[in-house]
Amino acid sequence: MATGNSSQPNAQAIQALINALNSGQLAQAEVLAKTLIAKHANTFVLHHVLALALDGQQKFIEAVISYQNALKLQSNMPDLQFNLGIALTQINRLDEAANAYLQAIRIQPNFFEAHGNLGTILQRQGKLEDAIVSYQKGLKINPQDARGHFNLGTALRDKGDLPAAINAYKKAIELFPNYTDAHNNLGETLRDAGDMGAAVKSYQAALALNAGHANANCNMAEFLYLAKKYEEAIPYFERSQLDDWQARIMYCLYKAEQFAAFKTKLDEIVKIARHNSPFIGTLAKHYAINFGVENSYNFCKNPFDFVYRAPIAELAQPNSVLLKQLLDDINHADIAERVQGMLTNGKQSAGNLFKRPEASFRSLSELIKQQFLAYKNNFKDADCELILSFPTELEFTSSWYVKMRSGGHLSPHIHEIGWLSGAVYLAMPTPKAGSNEGAFEYGTHGDDYPIGNPQLRDQFATASVLPNVGDIVLFPSSLFHRTIPYLANENRICIAFDLKPAP
Numbered sequence: 397m398a399t400g401n402s403s404q405p406n407a408q409a410i411q412a413l414i415n416a417l418n419s420g421q422l423a424q425a426e427v428l429a430k431t432l433i434a435k436h437a438n439t440f441v442l443h444h445v446l447a448l449a450l451d452g453q454q455k456f457i458e459a460v461i462s463y464q465n466a467l468k469l470q471s472n473m474p475d476l477q478f479n480l481g482i483a484l485t486q487i488n489r490l491d492e493a494a495n496a497y498l499q500a501i502r503i504q505p506n507f508f509e510a511h512g513n514l515g516t517i518l519q520r521q522g523k524l525e526d527a528i529v530s531y532q533k534g535l536k537i538n539p540q541d542a543r544g545h546f547n548l549g550t551a552l553r554d555k556g557d558l559p560a561a562i563n564a565y566k567k568a569i570e571l572f573p574n575y576t577d578a579h580n581n582l583g584e585t586l587r588d589a590g591d592m593g594a595a596v597k598s599y600q601a602a603l604a605l606n607a608g609h610a611n612a613n614c615n616m617a618e619f620l621y622l623a624k625k626y627e628e629a630i631p632y633f634e635r636s637q638l639d640d641w642q643a644r645i646m647y648c649l650y651k652a653e654q655f656a657a658f659k660t661k662l663d664e665i666v667k668i669a670r671h672n673s674p675f676i677g678t679l680a681k682h683y684a685i686n687f688g689v690e691n692s693y694n695f696c697k698n699p700f701d702f703v704y705r706a707p708i709a710e711l712a713q714p715n716s717v718l719l720k721q722l723l724d725d726i727n728h729a730d731i732a733e734r735v736q737g738m739l740t741n742g743k744q745s746a747g748n749l750f751k752r753p754e755a756s757f758r759s760l761s762e763l764i765k766q767q768f769l770a771y772k773n774n775f776k777d778a779d780c781e782l783i784l785s786f787p788t789e790l791e792f793t794s795s796w797y798v799k800m801r802s803g804g805h806l807s808p809h810i811h812e813i814g815w816l817s818g819a820v821y822l823a824m825p826t827p828k829a830g831s832n833e834g835a836f837e838y839g840t841h842g843d844d845y846p847i848g849n850p851q852l853r854d855q856f857a858t859a860s861v862l863p864n865v866g867d868i869v870l871f872p873s874s875l876f877h878r879t880i881p882y883l884a885n886e887n888r889i890c891i892a893f894d895l896k897p898a899p
Contacts, residue, residue: 405436417445425449440469444476451479456486474504481513490517508537512544519551525753527551542572549581556732556747558589576605580612588746590735592619610638617644626652640812643675650679653846658683666692672781672897675812677874681840685855686848696782696872703838704771704870705861708763708820712866719866721756722822726797726889729754734796738807740881742800742888749795749891757795760820760891764868765790768816768895771870782872787815787897795893804888805881808842814873814894821863822891825884833882835862836869842876 409432416425429446436442447462463480467473481496497514500507511534518527531548535541549564565582568575583598596619602612617632626648633644642665649658662680671677677695684691691697711719725731726745734746750761772786793813798806802825811817825834841847841856860880861869871877873894882888 403436404439405432405442410441413442413445417449420452422449422452426453438469440466443469447476447479447483451483454486456483459483460487460489472503474500474507474510477503478507478510478513481510481517485513485517490521493517494521506537508534508541508544510534511537512541512547515547515551519547519554522751522758523753524551524555524751528555540571542568542575542578545571546575546578546581549578549585553581553585553588553746554748554751556745556749556752557730558585558732558734558746561585562589574605576602576609576612579605580609580615583612583615587615587619588734595619608635610636614638614641614644621648621651624651640673640675643673643679643812646676646679650683650845653848655683655687655848662693670781670785671695672785674782674815674873675810677872678810678876681874682845682856685840686846688849694780696780696874699840699872699875700838700857700859702775702778702782702872703859703861703875704774705863706767706770706868707864707866708767708868709866710759710763711820711822712864716866718756718759719822721754722760722891723889725754725756726799726822731797738809739798739800739804740806741802741804742798742806744798745796747796748792749797750792750893751795757891761792761795764818764820764893767818767868767870771816782815785897787895789897790895793894793896795891797889797891800879800882800888802883802885803881804879806879808837808839808876808878810842810876811873811894814896816870816895817873817875817877817893818868818870818895819863819890819892820868821865821889823887823889824863824865825882825886825888827862827882827884832860832862832880833884834888835860835880836877837880838871838875838877840876842878 413425413428413432416428425445426449429442429449433442433446443462443466447459447466450459450462460480460483463476463483467476477496477500481493481500484493484496494514494517497510500510511530515527515530518530528548528551531544531551535544535548545564545568549561549568552561552564562582562585565578565585568578569582579598579602583595586598587595599612599616602609603616613632613636617629617636620629620632630645630648633641646658646661649661665676671694674695677693680691680693696702710716732746734744736744749757768790772783775783827833837858837860839856839858863869
């Protein structure tokens with residue numbers, strides 16, 4: 397005699413279940429499916445519908461189990477493997493998601509969406525070359541896929557191949573002229589390539605399609621404040637409400653010398669928000685010195701006390717293999733350059749260096765993460781948000797090399813989107829006896845911040861570090877810093893980076 401679990405539900409019950417799913421009654425479909433599965437556990441369609449109902453309710457962990465149960469009954473289903481990959485991605489099980497997409501491609505090699513989604517997984521894992529190949533396979537199958545060209549552009553930009561990324565974004569727009577994100581990303585990439593005029597046109601095209609587009613508003617605001625049109629920039633930052641938009645507004649007020657409005661905004665932020673913005677920390681410190689008042693913002697009130705220097709043994713040792721590999725990759729790998737207005741007699745790489753495939757960069761990134769932990773431990777007793785809210789996930793917001801030649805220097809600046817910033821030194825010029833040429837200098841003034849009382853100019857102190865090859869220097873991103881010009885006929889090469897908490 398057959399058990400209840402081996403029988404099949406009647407057609408009327410299955411149709412009622414499908415009707416509930418198709419009409420958007422997902423909770424009802426979930427209940428009906430679970431009730432039927434209790435009696436008919438080996439019926440494929442029940443597990444399939446349950447998976448879709450759970451997925452639609454964003455119950456991704458349960459949806460994954462249901463997709464897997466359905467695939468146990470019918471494994472040769474590329475669409476199910478594809479949906480399983482999406483659900484696994486939602487719960488950050490990326491290796492399993494990649495495998496699900498590979499299974500979908502194995503069953504249906506021309507499944508271009510699966511190639512594309514596999515590319516996004518590989519890109520998130522930092523496997524840029526593999527991601528690019530995956531995107532290109534999908535586009536070979538369907539060259540009219542605007543989203544595929546867009547995704548390819550993001551990977552090429554991460555790799556630092558700006559001309560190819562620009563072409564990919566342009567192709568996405570050609571196929572879908574209303575692709576707002578593509579217009580914005582094209583603008584960002586053109587900006588990185590130094591074509592600011594074309595970049596602004598792309599931002600404006602994005603905003604013409606969607607006046608509330610957060611990134612395009614933020615980018616337009618950034619362009620305006622770099623052009624010193626501070627009051628024009630403020631409405632764009634307000635519309636963006638992206639990341640540190642309030643800090644950017646405060647910057648514009650401060651640079652426009654609207655000190656009363658700045659102080660009102662600072663007092664408001666101090667009362668209602670955690671003191672976790674390095675950018676506001678910079679502004680608050682400058683304001684406090686500028687007007688001889690107490691610094692009320694406790695991101696890092698005394699940033700000079702939080703500059704950290706240490707040798708990285710793998711680089712500082714004689715005849716370091718890793719040092720040789722890093723210099724070789726910087727000098728010979730196909731890495732695009734970014735236009736950097738603050739850099740004189742030097743070059744800066746584009747893209748995120750630690751996302752590139754070269755083993756040397758990957759190895760260095762892991763060594764730096766160890767130094768992040770050493771930094772946190774060194775200052776573990778500090779009562780400021782820099783340490784109290786130190787990032788738990790050690791991910792690089794950005795990373796790049798800076799290569800200078802004789803006469804090279806970098807103007808005072810801060811890393812506005814960082815938390816903890818730093819550099820590892822791979823080559824240093826030989827300084828003259830008693831000279832500080834080529835040193836890393838840090839301070840509380842820069843970027844032409846206004847000084848309300850000229851008599852207080854001397855209150856904006858500076859200090860410096862002259863690193864050795866193999867040294868790492870870490871510092872709060874709220875500190876202004878620069879490279880002191882040097883005249884020696886040697887290269888000065890470092891890899892700089894930012895750490896930032898996850899959103």
